[in-house]
Amino acid sequence: PCERAPSSPLARITPGSSAAGSSKRRRPDSGGDSVLVSRLCDYPVRGWVVEGPSLAAMAQVVGEASQAMQAANMPHNMLIAECGSRVFLWPQRYAERQARGEVPDHLLDIGVNPAVWEISGHMVLKRVQDYAEFTEASAWELLAAVSLSEDQLAAAEGMLFGVGGAASPHGFTPHVDSNAGKAASAAVAEHGLGGKAMAAGAAAVACST
Numbered sequence: 001p002c003e004r005a006p007s008s009p010l011a012r013i014t015p016g017s018s019a020a021g022s023s024k025r026r027r028p029d030s031g032g033d034s035v036l037v038s039r040l041c042d043y044p045v046r047g048w049v050v051e052g053p054s055l056a057a058m059a060q061v062v063g064e065a066s067q068a069m070q071a072a073n074m075p076h077n078m079l080i081a082e083c084g085s086r087v088f089l090w091p092q093r094y095a096e097r098q099a100r101g102e103v104p105d106h107l108l109d110i111g112v113n114p115a116v117w118e119i120s121g122h123m124v125l126k127r128v129q130d131y132a133e134f135t136e137a138s139a140w141e142l143l144a145a146v147s148l149s150e151d152q153l154a155a156a157e158g159m160l161f162g163v164g165g166a167a168s169p170h171g172f173t174p175h176v177d178s179n180a181g182k183a184a185s186a187a188v189a190e191h192g193l194g195g196k197a198m199a200a201g202a203a204a205v206a207c208s209t
């Protein structure tokens with residue numbers, strides 16, 4: 001399951017104390033009251049895990065990221081784990097790939113549309129055949145069909161957390177308004193993350209390098 005996947009520190013974010021959208025970015029090795037965002041590694045779906053000093057601080061960071069993804073029409077899922085001490089967050093592309101005919105028939109035949117439960121590592125299978133024959137490699141292949149590419153994830157990290165070289169020209173604005181939504185959508189579309197095929201509400205979860 002995702003809880004056992006290793007992770008690599010990406011950024012520390014200190015939620016603003018005065019107004020929404022005033023979060024400050026810090027280097028991955030800084031501490032204090034900041035929230036740590038790490039990238040999941042060695043996992044079939046690329047994503048992040050958020051850890052922080054308080055539930056309120058984590059909720060603000062995760063909420064801001066979710067608002068930005070919603071404004072950019074980027075389907076995503078989250079899993080709150082370990083009594084709220086960790087939150088896993090995954091953008092996803094499964095619906096887009098289905099619409100483009102990029103999901104192999106043998107994966108579609110399984111009849112599982114990966115959502116948070118499957119992507120976090122808990123497989124629910126509908127057919128006796130799949131139950132008897134499903135392997136770790138099978139699960140990895142199915143979940144990999146959900147994941148963003150490495151370049152797409154880097155673009156999302158720039159938009160959401162202000163790290164890397166793929167951030168939008170104006171940076172990430174956590175408090176999403178109409179202008180921020182347009183900027184986020186443009187940044188994501190530039191890297192192939194947006195589009196009509198990515199219908200809101202499609203599911204996914206997890207990540208790997």
